[in-house]
Amino acid sequence: MIRLSIPVRQALAKLTLPVLIAAAFGLMLLGKADALLAERARMALADALAPIYGVVAEPLARVRDAVDNARNLVAIYRDNARLREENERLRRWQAVALALDAENATLKANLRWIPDPTPSYVTARVVADAGGVYARAVLLSLGPNHGITKGQIALDDRGLVGRVTEVGARSARVLLITDMNSRIPVILESSRARAMLVGTNGPRPRLMYWPEGTQPAEGERIVTSAEANAFPAGLPVGTVHYSTSNAPEVEPAARLERLEVVRLFDYGLRGVVAPETSAPRPTDRRR
Numbered sequence: 001m002i003r004l005s006i007p008v009r010q011a012l013a014k015l016t017l018p019v020l021i022a023a024a025f026g027l028m029l030l031g032k033a034d035a036l037l038a039e040r041a042r043m044a045l046a047d048a049l050a051p052i053y054g055v056v057a058e059p060l061a062r063v064r065d066a067v068d069n070a071r072n073l074v075a076i077y078r079d080n081a082r083l084r085e086e087n088e089r090l091r092r093w094q095a096v097a098l099a100l101d102a103e104n105a106t107l108k109a110n111l112r113w114i115p116d117p118t119p120s121y122v123t124a125r126v127v128a129d130a131g132g133v134y135a136r137a138v139l140l141s142l143g144p145n146h147g148i149t150k151g152q153i154a155l156d157d158r159g160l161v162g163r164v165t166e167v168g169a170r171s172a173r174v175l176l177i178t179d180m181n182s183r184i185p186v187i188l189e190s191s192r193a194r195a196m197l198v199g200t201n202g203p204r205p206r207l208m209y210w211p212e213g214t215q216p217a218e219g220e221r222i223v224t225s226a227e228a229n230a231f232p233a234g235l236p237v238g239t240v241h242y243s244t245s246n247a248p249e250v251e252p253a254a255r256l257e258r259l260e261v262v263r264l265f266d267y268g269l270r271g272v273v274a275p276e277t278s279a280p281r282p283t284d285r286r287r
Helices: 006-033 035-111
Strands: 120-128 137-141 153-155 160-167 171-176 183-188 194-198 206-208 221-224 236-242 248-252 261-266
Touching: 137 261, 171 261, 183 236
Parallel strands: none
Antiparallel strands: 120 137, 120 261, 137 171, 153 160, 153 261, 160 171, 183 194, 183 221, 194 206, 206 248, 221 236, 236 248
16 A cells, blocks of 8 residues: 655645546536537436436335325324214214204294294306495396395305395396495394494404493304394304404305305395385375
8 A cells, every 4th residue: 555645645635626626617618518428428327327216216115105105094093083083072962952953842832833934045146246336245147037126135055145235137236244334133142142233345244232241252153133124033144253453343154255156035024125115205285
């Protein structure tokens, strides 16, 4: 073995970095000077390494698949445990619901309860989000002889949408519950206190005029009230959420921002009479 003196080794160590830099620049210049030669060299290197990559990649893929399968098994085990717990909870609630249903039927029989008539409804498609004279309203497409009248209640599959305010031969406009012209009598479901739901032209209407000493609770469900014979009682409206200014607002149950199909119900209510059908004013009679 050739032994180098310390000065020689120090000189070689100092020359290593400049030599590597010069080699790198030389390779770059060679690649620029003869692109075809550089491409052939790269492809030759790739051809030589491709089998090695293939041999190495196959066991790595198997290991990756095994890890994924193990993770899926753990996730399936957790999902099964959660589903078992939910099923058990649903069974308990089913027993409670059946008991309450039997008790309700017995009470109705003893009270000779007369059930409310089932309302008729028409399904219509939302074709435009043009409010017209309103900021928050939707336009519905209807067929001829649709039979829709002003004041009918619009709902989607989740809750209250609004009321019909304008009717044409093949269309109708529904005023949404979030419009500032909307006023809906509601009931706080937990406390049974009455209040007024007022639109704000924003995503959430606001609760107003609830009784003194009764504060709406966060997350409390809101349903319609039968006050003034304008709405049927018990239609789902939404839940209470307090704004940053500590004002009680209602998160609508209906998907008002993504309305596609609504149902227009005729509950036979005449609490809001259309202008054209309002009774004429009595004329002054001269004695």
